Amino acid sequence: MSITRPDGRQLDQLRTVSFAPGVAPHADGSVLVSFGNTRVICAATIENDVPRWMKYQKVAGGWVTAEYSMLPYSTHDRKARDISRGKLDGRSSEIQRLIGRSLRAVVDLKKLGQRTVWVDCDVLQADGGTRTASITGGCVAMAIALNRLMGEGKLNDFPLKQLVAAISTGVYQGEPVLDLNYPEDRDATVDFNAVMTERGEFVEVQGSGEEAVFTSEEMTSMLDLAKKGTSELFTLQKAAILEADRPDGDALASLAGSFGK
Numbered sequence: 001m002s003i004t005r006p007d008g009r010q011l012d013q014l015r016t017v018s019f020a021p022g023v024a025p026h027a028d029g030s031v032l033v034s035f036g037n038t039r040v041i042c043a044a045t046i047e048n049d050v051p052r053w054m055k056y057q058k059v060a061g062g063w064v065t066a067e068y069s070m071l072p073y074s075t076h077d078r079k080a081r082d083i084s085r086g087k088l089d090g091r092s093s094e095i096q097r098l099i100g101r102s103l104r105a106v107v108d109l110k111k112l113g114q115r116t117v118w119v120d121c122d123v124l125q126a127d128g129g130t131r132t133a134s135i136t137g138g139c140v141a142m143a144i145a146l147n148r149l150m151g152e153g154k155l156n157d158f159p160l161k162q163l164v165a166a167i168s169t170g171v172y173q174g175e176p177v178l179d180l181n182y183p184e185d186r187d188a189t190v191d192f193n194a195v196m197t198e199r200g201e202f203v204e205v206q207g208s209g210e211e212a213v214f215t216s217e218e219m220t221s222m223l224d225l226a227k228k229g230t231s232e233l234f235t236l237q238k239a240a241i242l243e244a245d246r247p248d249g250d251a252l253a254s255l256a257g258s259f260g261k
Helices: 052-056 090-104 130-151 182-187 216-243 249-256
Strands: 017-021 029-035 038-047 063-070 116-125 164-172 175-178 190-197 202-209
Touching: 017 130, 017 216, 029 130, 038 130, 063 090, 063 130, 090 116, 090 130, 090 164, 090 202, 116 130, 130 164, 130 190, 130 216, 164 182, 164 216, 175 216, 190 216, 202 216
Parallel strands: 063 116
Antiparallel strands: 017 029, 029 038, 038 116, 164 175, 164 190, 190 202
């Protein structure tokens, strides 16, 4: 069956993806990531401290954590800030835990030392796939921050083992498709999100039917689409890390070129 996607893309085609490094100059590493009309600022800040529970339990190494929020004007109807409700909403809490898990999966926390990497993801515009864009951009921001620390001689060994990226897939009008925008996500009968490492390993897979079921063949097709999509994202991530506007650009180039080896 042949279908026409709302924006005319092929079934296995990503939206236009771009990374603009250095958007938050006070952060140690930052990038504005765009998946089509979804735009997220991802900023990494490194603190010379670790969470209290790590100190009490005498856990060696550092920590990587994330915070996620959708700005009030990121959606068609104004979204109230979490602080106005007095607590973080369930969706934001679940997404920021996912971002943190995904980033920790590719970091050697012992090599990080007694440090915490905070990755803040703020959604400027939402058009589907905000969690996948946050993970993908968050990894770029973190890599830039760690490269900077390495260039300053504050790390002996580079703690980022490989890149991680995420992409959505789903069943839309009876066909598995890659990288759903909002109209597709709204009308999809199956919604999948896959987080993968540069070596083709899965960090996490989230999938469910929306008042529907799906077959093992459809699931395999969606996972194959996710592999194709993340492979393309890794290429774009590396280019963004190399283009990061830092004084130690030569160090960035040599370190970013080592990813995946």
